[in-house]
Ligand SMILES: NC(=O)C1=CN([C@@H]2O[C@H](COP(=O)(O)OP(=O)(O)OC[C@H]3O[C@@H](n4cnc5c(N)ncnc54)[C@H](OP(=O)(O)O)[C@@H]3O)[C@@H](O)[C@H]2O)C=CC1
């Protein structure tokens with residue numbers, strides 16, 4: 078199959094390596110040209126791959142049967158708005174991982190233009206990967222990834238496509254809204270950043286999962302309960318953070334969030350904690366993860382006090398307004414709630 082990966086960070090590059098290894102034809106579009114051409118991957122996989130870049134988005138779209146988006150959410154809206162008029166109904170777009178209900182934004186753009194595409198949303202990435210001086214360290218290849226399809230793509234065809242790319246690790250949860258409410262990075266990262274803010278500001282060397290102390294763990298558990306409560310009000314039963322850890326790290330004994338993450342840290346399975354407030358744990362997860370849930374809750378009169386408090390605390394602490402940065406959430410929520418007719 079021909080795949081264009083959009084986004085040249087560690088996850089996008091790891092996808093390229095895995096897809097090449099599986100015999101697919103792969104192109105990488107990185108706007109900032111982040112990807113080197115020959116890259117070493119180590120950890121859960123061990124290989125060196127040469128990845129063929131394309132220079133423009135139109136080239137990337139024209140090449141592919143499927144587009145696999147591995148770009149951070151702050152860079153997503155211009156990308157989606159640029160590919161929307163180029164997409165053919167036969168092409169599939171995979172959101173890995175979906176944040177900010179981005180598939181609803183694209184679906185709306187296409188619908189308003191009288192067109193449709195084959196959309197697939199994943200709740201998380203198929204692999205974890207972080208850049209190190211010696212190459213890209215792949216932490217884990219996940220054993221289970223929740224997904225859902227929308228647009229003119231049947232669940233069976235969506236599953237067949239995902240499996241053809243990354244194997245038999247996908248579980249169809251039937252609803253892209255459930256996927257939008259299942260990405261739990263924002264809650265985990267919000268609590269971890271709040272609890273370790275001085276470490277981040279002082280650029281200390283700390284372990285991401287090791288920083289989940291008992292207090293941070295309890296905040297994660299409460300944020301998780303709020304997220305699941307919101308989903309339940311839409312009739313959706315979404316995975317808990319502990320179920321997510323269990324599936325990502327099947328060999329680790331599960332306790333409460335603190336106990337579980339300490340065991341992950343002890344096995345050296347996670348990345349380092351951020352060393353600057355310019356980290357996607359804040360700049361991506363707050364405006365594109367936490368704020369959209371608050372907005373959805375507000376539209377349906379469902380309070381999310383801990384999510385709201387997190388946004389407020391970090392906005393005050395960092396002197397930023399994280400509530401105004403996300404330009405694609407309005408249309409996505411209109412699409413979800415059916416609030417505005419075209
Ligand atoms: N790394 C991991 O293990 C995990 C990652 N994720 C999520 O997967 C996605 C990809 O992860 P990863 O590869 O680590 O991400 P990176 O932080 O490396 O960013 C990926 C790409 O996003 C674009 N980008 C980054 N920052 C910005 C910005 N401020 N504004 C606009 N565009 C930006 C760039 O695209 P371009 O190359 O086109 O310039 C970049 O190469 C992220 O959304 C992340 O939250 C989720 C779970 C685990």
Ligand SMILES: CC(C)(CO)C(=O)C(=O)O
Pocket residue numbers: 205262265285347348
């Ligand atoms: C570290 C990990 C795997 C969980 O917080 C992650 O999701 C990330 O780096 O974004």
